Amino acid sequence: MFVSSYHQGYSWADGIERGVHRVLEGKCELKQINMDTKRNKDEAYKVRKGKEVRDFIEAWRPDVVIAADDNASKYLVMPYFKDSDIPFVFCGINWTVEEYGYPYKNVTGMIEVSPVEQLFEKVQQIIPKARKGVYIGADTLTEKKDFGHFQHVAKRYNITLTQHLASTQAEWNQHYIDAQTSDFVILGTKSGINDWDDAQTSSLVFKHGKKLSLTTYEWMVRFASLGLIKSAEEHGEWSAKTALQILQGVYPANIPVIPSQQWDMLINPALIDHLQIEIPEYILIKSKKAYADQ
Numbered sequence: 001m002f003v004s005s006y007h008q009g010y011s012w013a014d015g016i017e018r019g020v021h022r023v024l025e026g027k028c029e030l031k032q033i034n035m036d037t038k039r040n041k042d043e044a045y046k047v048r049k050g051k052e053v054r055d056f057i058e059a060w061r062p063d064v065v066i067a068a069d070d071n072a073s074k075y076l077v078m079p080y081f082k083d084s085d086i087p088f089v090f091c092g093i094n095w096t097v098e099e100y101g102y103p104y105k106n107v108t109g110m111i112e113v114s115p116v117e118q119l120f121e122k123v124q125q126i127i128p129k130a131r132k133g134v135y136i137g138a139d140t141l142t143e144k145k146d147f148g149h150f151q152h153v154a155k156r157y158n159i160t161l162t163q164h165l166a167s168t169q170a171e172w173n174q175h176y177i178d179a180q181t182s183d184f185v186i187l188g189t190k191s192g193i194n195d196w197d198d199a200q201t202s203s204l205v206f207k208h209g210k211k212l213s214l215t216t217y218e219w220m221v222r223f224a225s226l227g228l229i230k231s232a233e234e235h236g237e238w239s240a241k242t243a244l245q246i247l248q249g250v251y252p253a254n255i256p257v258i259p260s261q262q263w264d265m266l267i268n269p270a271l272i273d274h275l276q277i278e279i280p281e282y283i284l285i286k287s288k289k290a291y292a293d294q
Helices: 011-024 043-060 070-080 116-126 141-156 169-181 198-208 218-223 232-247 269-275 281-286
Strands: 002-004 032-034 065-068 088-094 107-112 132-138 160-166 184-187 212-215 226-230 263-267
Touching: 002 011, 002 070, 011 065, 011 088, 011 232, 043 070, 065 070, 065 232, 070 088, 088 141, 088 232, 107 232, 116 141, 116 212, 116 226, 116 281, 132 141, 132 169, 141 160, 160 169, 169 184, 169 198, 198 218, 198 269, 212 218, 218 226, 263 281
Parallel strands: 002 032, 002 065, 065 088, 088 107, 132 160, 132 184, 184 212, 212 226
Antiparallel strands: 226 263
């Protein structure tokens, strides 16, 4: 069974789903439930959804469950299946699993680690004198969690990083405009801003953008100069392959929890040209993909 914390149409969740299906289709019976807790932020909804999925699992009794992203662990695995006889494989949990008490004897997984160190290396290479940055994201638990890690690494580069979170498109727009007084801008995810409009945001970025912008989310590269992008498919494929090992008799406790390993570098040439940002040639050459907007 595959349990996604989020909904189909959310790019990160879709990437994990693709990875899971690519590995498992034709090898086992596979059912999927989407908890839809990115669009539905109400605590009572999340608790209720966790119970619904628990009831389904207890009725169907799958041989192994893949639980993608934080809320599946928080509202399903931790309260109902800690050290149970049903094996679980988690993925997409940001940075640390301490808050869920992993690993359990019946659980293993992959931790989602963003290429933050590499991002600040690129900032230093492009703007050697950068000392002040702004992080803009949605007002969600994931973004607050992410910012702490960005801020920790920023200090090692003698950079002061400020966070601004938005619940609406209007708030995000104002944060972005205000951030142009900094040396650079980091864009977190738009997911969690329910009235988000891609076309409006793209227009705003080209109208008001002045500074280098970076992101670790593929779907935000159209609004950023440079992206260092995590691979959702890596999480799905690793989880599915691990599930197959468990189906073949390997105990979850004998499979170590590991961090994600893969990332790609993307550039947005239209925005780079528009902002007249000088990107070192070796960074442009190493970029595996290019995103052209406008």
